[in-house]
Amino acid sequence: MKPVFVRAALCAAFLLPVAAQAHKMWMLPSATVISGDEAWVTVDAAVSNDLYYPDHFPAKLDQLVITAPDGSTAKPENASTGKYRSTFDLAVPQKGTYRLALVNQGMFASYEVDGQKKRWRGSPAEFKGAIPAGAKNVEVSEMASRVETFVTQGSPSDGALKPTGKGLELVPVTQPNDLMAGEKATFQLLLDGKPAPDLKVVAINGATRYRNAQDEMDTTTDKDGKFSFTWPAAGMYWVNASTEDGHTAAKEAKRRRLAYTATLEVLPQ
Structure with a gap:
């Protein structure tokens, strides 16, 4: 078998966070x-046409990962x-910053027997051996997305903000719960633990249902994967980036599609 990894139709569970899509996935803390x-x-979690206004379908919570300030895993309730x-x-008894993430990863294949x-x-763990050895016209796409938000109890901390080294991730340079209107904030994007340069990043203030246009801002990561926004107004912002990567080896060509999304609150001065 010689698998050929191709760009497939993208299912909502993985790639609706991409900015170009009409529907957007998000988590919104109270x-x-x-x-x-x-x-x-x-916390509300959904996929919607208008940001933070649930009108399409719910996000699945089976891949929810909540990291407490001390690095332990916290459990949601109700x-x-x-x-x-x-x-x-979510009860937040610990002082510091919590990271809430919906982490989705999967593979899709079509073939002929x-x-x-x-x-x-x-x-991905189930893929080995899943396709019969004699299969022909094998087409496979690997997809991964991370949808996050952050909550701080008392003083901010960075114990929950350490990257996992897998997929597309955000590393705060500016603390994600210390954002103010009119001030510049800087972040870094990593791809499998390494800086992700030349990626387009989009930021949209929520409540788009009540605007004639999304009024999105965009920028590009530098050689170190860093990017910055100066927030024009207070609000809940949807921040998104996506990318593709791949390699060709002797017996296979592999392609991945990755997306990252965060909801960040910007407070008034």
């Missing part, structure tokens, strides 16, 4: 900066999925 020993936040959105509560077309879908 607050991003809080205080108090018994503090909680409620999780539920409705017609248009998913929601969950004895003249009959077959399809396969699963995780």
Whole structure:
């Protein structure tokens, strides 16, 4: 078998965060900066036409990963999925910054066996051995996306912000819960743990349902994968980047499509 990895039709679970798509995936916390020993936040997660207005379908919570300030994994409570959105509560007893992430990764394949077309879908770990040895016209696409937001209890910290070294990730240079209107904020994008240069990054202030245009800003990462925005106004901003990569070896050509999205709150001066 000689697999050929190609760009396939992109399913909503992985690539709706891409800025060019009409639908956008997001998580929206009820607050991003809080205080108090018994503090909680409620988070909505959805895919929608208008930012932060659930009108299409809910995000799946089975790939939700919440990292507490000390690096441990926190558990959501009261999780539920409705017609248009998913929601969950999160207790935030630790002082510092929490990272909330929906991490999706999968592979899609089509191939022929004895003249009959077959399809396969699963995780990268399941792919080995999934396609019959005699299969022909094998087409496979690997896709990965990360949708994040951040919540800080008391003083900010960086214990939860360490990159995993997998896929497209954001490393804050400016603390993500210390953003102010009129001020410049800088971040870094990594691809598999290395700086990701020359990527287009888009930022859109939410509540697009009540505007005639999205009024998006865009910039490009530098050689170190860094980019900056100066926020024109307060609000919840949807920040997105995507890329493709691949390689050709003796027996296969591999292509990945990756996307990163964050919801960041910008506060008034």
